[in-house]
Every structure is written in C-alpha cells, then in structure tokens.
Amino acid sequence: MNQRRPFQRAGEEARRTALIEATLDLIAEGGPQAATVRAIALKAGVTPGLIRHYFATKEDLVAAAHETLMTGLTEASAARLDDLPDDPLARLAGFVANAVSPPVTDPRAVSLWAASMQLVPRDAAMRKVHEETYLGFRNRLQRMIADALAAAGRRDEDPRALAIAGNALLDGLWIEAGALPDHFKPDEMKSIAIKAFSRLLDLKLPEV
Amino acid sequence: MNQRRPFQRAGEEARRTALIEATLDLIAEGGPQAATVRAIALKAGVTPGLIRHYFATKEDLVAAAHETLMTGLTEASAARLDDLPDDPLARLAGFVANAVSPPVTDPRAVSLWAASMQLVPRDAAMRKVHEETYLGFRNRLQRMIADALAAAGRRDEDPRALAIAGNALLDGLWIEAGALPDHFKPDEMKSIAIKAFSRLLDLKLPEV
DNA sequence: TGAGTAATTATGCAAGCGTATAATTACTCA
DNA sequence: TGAGTAATTATACGCTTGCATAATTACTCA
Numbered sequence: 393m394n395q396r397r398p399f400q401r402a403g404e405e406a407r408r409t410a411l412i413e414a415t416l417d418l419i420a421e422g423g424p425q426a427a428t429v430r431a432i433a434l435k436a437g438v439t440p441g442l443i444r445h446y447f448a449t450k451e452d453l454v455a456a457a458h459e460t461l462m463t464g465l466t467e468a469s470a471a472r473l474d475d476l477p478d479d480p481l482a483r484l485a486g487f488v489a490n491a492v493s494p495p496v497t498d499p500r501a502v503s504l505w506a507a508s509m510q511l512v513p514r515d516a517a518m519r520k521v522h523e524e525t526y527l528g529f530r531n532r533l534q535r536m537i538a539d540a541l542a543a544a545g546r547r548d549e550d551p552r553a554l555a556i557a558g559n560a561l562l563d564g565l566w567i568e569a570g571a572l573p574d575h576f577k578p579d580e581m582k583s584i585a586i587k588a589f590s591r592l593l594d595l596k597l598p599e600v
Numbered sequence: 601m602n603q604r605r606p607f608q609r610a611g612e613e614a615r616r617t618a619l620i621e622a623t624l625d626l627i628a629e630g631g632p633q634a635a636t637v638r639a640i641a642l643k644a645g646v647t648p649g650l651i652r653h654y655f656a657t658k659e660d661l662v663a664a665a666h667e668t669l670m671t672g673l674t675e676a677s678a679a680r681l682d683d684l685p686d687d688p689l690a691r692l693a694g695f696v697a698n699a700v701s702p703p704v705t706d707p708r709a710v711s712l713w714a715a716s717m718q719l720v721p722r723d724a725a726m727r728k729v730h731e732e733t734y735l736g737f738r739n740r741l742q743r744m745i746a747d748a749l750a751a752a753g754r755r756d757e758d759p760r761a762l763a764i765a766g767n768a769l770l771d772g773l774w775i776e777a778g779a780l781p782d783h784f785k786p787d788e789m790k791s792i793a794i795k796a797f798s799r800l801l802d803l804k805l806p807e808v
Numbered sequence: 809t810g811a812g813t814a815a816t817t818a819t820g821c822a823a824g825c826g827t828a829t830a831a832t833t834a835c836t837c838a
Numbered sequence: 839t840g841a842g843t844a845a846t847t848a849t850a851c852g853c854t855t856g857c858a859t860a861a862t863t864a865c866t867c868a
Contacts, residue, residue, distance in 0.1 A: 399846055401834060407845090423718050425633060429826060439847050440826090450826065499721045506717040510631050512779050513707050523780060557769060557796035560776060564768025571720050572731060588765035592799050607816055609864055615815090637856060647817050648856090658856065 397439070408446050408456070410436040415457040419507055420500040427454070455517060458508055462525050465501070469529065480539040485597040487536060488589050491562045492569055492581040502570030530559045540595055554593065561588055605647070616654050616664070618644045623665040627715050628708040635662070663725060666716050670733050673709070677737065688747040693805040695744060696797050699770045700777055700789040710778030738767045748803055762801060769796055 402410075414435035418427040429450055433440040447453040469490075476486040490496060511518040534555035541549055562585065569581050583599065590597045610618075622643035626635040637658055641648040655661040677698075684694040698704060719726040742763030749757055770793065777789050791807065798805045 396832065396847060399834075401845055404845095422722070423632075428824080430824085441829090441848075442846060444827065445845070503718055503721050506714045509714040509775075509779065510711055510718070513711055514630070519780075523783075526776070526780065553792045553795060556776075556792055557773070560772025561765060561769045561796075563772035563775065564770070565765070567717075567771065568734070568764075568768060571717065572727075572734065575731075584761045584764055587761060588769075588800060591802060592796060594799060604817060604862065607864075609815055612815095636854080638854085649818075649859090650816060652857065653815070 399438075404446065407436075407438070407442070409460075410438075411443060411446060411453060412457045412460050415453055416461055416504060419457070420503050423503075424454075424507055458511075458518065459521060461504055461508070462521050466525055466528060469496075469532075473532070480536065480543040481595065482598055484536045484540045484589070485586055485600055487533070488558075488562065488585050488597070489582045489600040492565045492585045493579075497566055497569035497573075497581070499570050499573065502567055505567075526559075530555050533559055533562075537593065540593065544595055558589060558592060561585070561592070607646075612654065615644075615646070615650070617668075618646075619651060619654060619661060620665045620668050623661055624669055624712060627665070628711050631711075632662075632715055666719075666726065667729060669712055669716070670729050674733055674736060677704075677740075681740070688744070688751040689803065690806055692744045692748045692797070693794055693808055695741070696766075696770065696793050696805070697790045697808040700773045700793045701787075705774055705777040705781075705789070707778050707781065710775060734767075738763050741766055741770075745801060748801065752803055766797060766800060769793070769800070 411432060414432045415427050417435060418431055429440045429443050432453070433443060443450070443453060447456065472490055473487070476483045508518060508522070512522045513519070534551050537554050537558060538551040541547065541551065565581055565585055569576060586597050586599055589595075619640060622640045623635050625643060626639055637648045637651050640661070641651060651658070651661060655664065680698055681695070684691045716726060716730070720730045721727070742759050745762050745766065746759040749755065749759065773789055773793055777784060794805050794807055797803075
C-alpha cells in the first residue's frame with residue numbers, strides 16, 4: 393500500500409496564483425501545448441485534480457493567466473512612470489529607454505506575448521484585453537509626446553499619429569530585442585530608440 | 601462491406617504542397633493545436649496515413665510549412681520591389697506604403713507569424729529562418745534608405761540604426777493593422793508610415 | 809495487356825489529454 | 839478535544855493525438 397501523499401492546505405488566493413504562475417512559466421518555456429493540467433499541477437506542487445477545484449475548466453485557468461500577465465505588465469509599466477523625472481523631454485526619453493531595455497525586453501515576455509497574440513484574432517475576451525492594453529500604453533505615450541511638444545511650443549501637430557508610430561517603433565524594437573537578443577549590443581537598442589524618437593518628434597531627447 | 605475510398609495518384613510535389621497549404625490554413629484559422637494530422641489530411645483531401653508517406657513526422661511537416669511561409673513572404677516582397685519606381689525617394693515611399701497595406705497586412709499572415717514567433721526562442725531551425733528573413737528584409741530596407749540619403753547628398757549618417765528603427769516601425773504597424781484592423785481608417789496606416797519615415801530620415805517622402 | 813510497384817487507404821495501438829468523481833486528510837471551531 | 843468540513847489526493851473514464859503497419863488500388867512500362 394503506497395501511502396497517500398501528505399499535503400498542506402493553502403488559501404484560495406495562494407493556490408490560484410501558484411497555478412497561474414505555473415501556467416505562465418510553462419507557456420513561456422514550451423508554448424501553450426506544454427501547459428497541460430498535469431504539468432501545471434506538478435510545477436505548482438499539487439495534484440491535477442486540484443485545478444478543477446479552483447478553475448471550472450482549463451480554459452478558465454489560461455484566461456486568468458493571460459489577464460494576470462497583461463495587467464502585470466501594465467502595472468509594472470505604470471509603476472515605472474512614477475520614477476521618471478518631471479521634465480517632459482527627460483521623462484519621455486526615460487520612458488522610451490525603459491521600453492527597450494531589460495527587464496522589459498525579456499524573451500519570456502515576448503514568447504508569452506506571441507502566444508496571446510495568436511488568440512487575439514479569434515477570441516473576443518483576448519481581443520478585449522489586447523485592445524485595452526494597447527490603447528492604454530499608446531494613450532500614455534501620446535500624453536507624454538504631447539507634453540514634450542508643448543514644452544517646445546509646438547501645439548499644431550498630430551499627436552495621435554505620432555503616438556501610433558512611436559508605439560509601433562517601440563513594439564518592433566521590443567520584439568526584436570527579445571527574439572534575437574544576440575544581434576544587438578548592450579544599450580544599442582536604447583540608443584537607437586532615443587535617436588529614432590528624437591527624429592520622429594524633431595526634438596532633442598537626452599540619452600539616458 | 602463499405603467499399604474503399606477511391607483515389608487518384610498525384611505527384612510527390614503536388615501532395616507535399618497540398619499538405620503544407622492545408623497545414624498553414626489550419627494554423628492560421630485555429631492556431632497550431634488545430635493542425636492535427638487528421639484535420640490536415642481532411643483539408644488536403646487525403647487520409648491521415650499519407651502524411652507519414654511524405655513526412656517522417658508531423659514536426660517535419662510543420663517545419664516545412666514554416667519555411668514555405670517565410671520564403672513565400674520574402675519572394676512576394678522581393679517581387680514587388682521590381683514594380684517600384686527608380687527614383688530613390690519614391691521607391692522607398694512605395695516600399696513603406698506597401699508594407700503596411702493589404703495584402704501584406706493580413707490577419708492570417710499576422711496570426712501565422714505570431715505562431716512561428718513563439719517557436720523562435722526555443723527552436724534552432726526556426727530561429728535560423730527568422731534571422732535570415734529578418735536580416736534579409738532589414739538589409740533591403742537599409743539599402744533603400746542609404747540610396748535615398750545619398751540622393752539627398754547625405755552620406756554621413758548611420759544607415760544601420762535607421763534601418764533597425766525603420767524595420768521596427770514597419771513591424772509594429774503591420775502587427776497592429778493585422779491585429780486590430782478596425783482601429784484604423786483605410787490608408788491611415790499608409791499615411792502614418794510615410795510621415796513617420798519622412799521624419800525619421802529627415803527626408804520628404806511623397807505620399808503614394 | 810498484365811505483372812510489378814509505389815501511392816494511397818484502412819485499421820489499430822499506445823500514450824497523453826481534460827475532466828468527472830470518490831476517497832482521504834488537514835484544518836477549524838464550538 | 840473531537841466532530842464537521844473544505845481542501846486535497848487518488849483513480850478512472852472517454853476522447854484525441856501521432857504514428858506504425860497491413861491491405862488495397864491506380865498507375866507504369868516491358
């Protein structure tokens with residue numbers, strides 16, 4: 393008779409976050425197909441049956457993991473905002489440099505982002521989260537761009553178009569830095585991003 | 601006794617391409633998990649066993665499909681190049697506009713790209729294809745940028761950094777146009793891309 | 809034209825999947 | 839302290855997956 397595996401009770405919140413973290417880790421390491429209920433349970437230190445106790449279905453767990461990831465990224469980015477200087481130019485420069493430097497440029501994050509990106513076109517809930525996240529980031533960028541332009545006495549320009557372009561620029565650099573980290577020298581991305589933004593806005597952004 | 605399903609023989613090449621096309625369609629529609637051997641065979645109009653006859657393993661088939669996709673994109677992009685005008689500025693403008701307009705901005709392509717993007721960090725073969733494709737596109741862009749700058753008598757600038765930034769800009773716009781097609785008016789992307797490139801290079805690119 | 813052969817179909821299997829449900833156990837609190 | 843209960847483990851089921859192998863059939867060419 394094998395004896396039953398001993399266990400400790402943990403609060404609902406602790407178990408849910410443990411399961412979500414395990415799910416994200418597995419997806420990042422081996423793609424969505426690696427996140428099986430058995431693998432998730434193993435990584436979270438529980439048995440598969442427990443997943444059912446906290447999530448009605450595996451799909452629910454994955455959706456919860458996605459939301460956690462996205463809001464986590466948003467919050468991390470928002471938290472950084474408070475650390476930036478007040479001067480509009482320096483503030484924008486810091487923000488831009490941030491977006492293309494570690495830990496934001498992280499293969500794990502890029503991989504997770506690609507996984508969710510796949511679901512966006514065909515899953516309404518995913519699309520909603522993507523839209524909100526995307527617009528949230530872009531609007532924040534747009535505000536900083538508008539401030540920087542205003543500080544230079546330029547109020548006649550189209551900040552929406554500039555924010556879309558700037559956002560795309562950061563996205564593209566972020567992806568490549570995460571996908572091909574060996575192709576770029578340390579701080580090269582930062583320098584490229586700052587110079588590109590300076591030209592894009594016709595403003596002299598300070599290197600950080 | 602059900603009678604055996606009738607069939608026609610097809611050449612090796614025809615069957616391979618049919619299987620690859622079916623695989624790409626399925627991945628684009630429903631993600632990698634939708635591309636099962638049975639679904640692929642059904643879509644290709646054959647029975648599952650035949651896959652084994654042409655590909656030792658399903659992984660081989662997926663890899664072949666990925667290579668077909670990437671080289672197809674590269675060739676399509678290269679073919680367009682010949683249609684562009686000779687004037688360096690107009691040529692660059694046409695190239696840029698192309699990259700953010702249909703049929704290049706296509707949800708199917710973005711979805712497929714995201715699927716392969718996920719594999720890049722952990723699959724050496726995928727990474728190789730990605731690197732070659734990325735560098736191929738970027739180098740082409742870099743040459744056009746250098747030409748455009750030279751035509752304006754500016755030879756002192758760093759075309760590598762500009763190409764990296766320009767490539768990132770196009771990538772980001774391409775992704776968003778594919779992921780959230782409803783967020784942008786027709787031709788808005790084109791206009792944004794042209795204006796952004798004009799600023800990035802400090803050159804007046806003509807609208808197309 | 810008919811024997812040979814390679815392409816194709818048909819069948820089956822072992823493994824892994826998500827999930828349902830029953831059995832057990834750690835903790836709570838009266 | 840001990841009965842009650844919710845958290846956790848254990849077991850099992852049905853389904854799908856990729857793949858192996860055997861049976862059949864369309865085509866080739868001497």
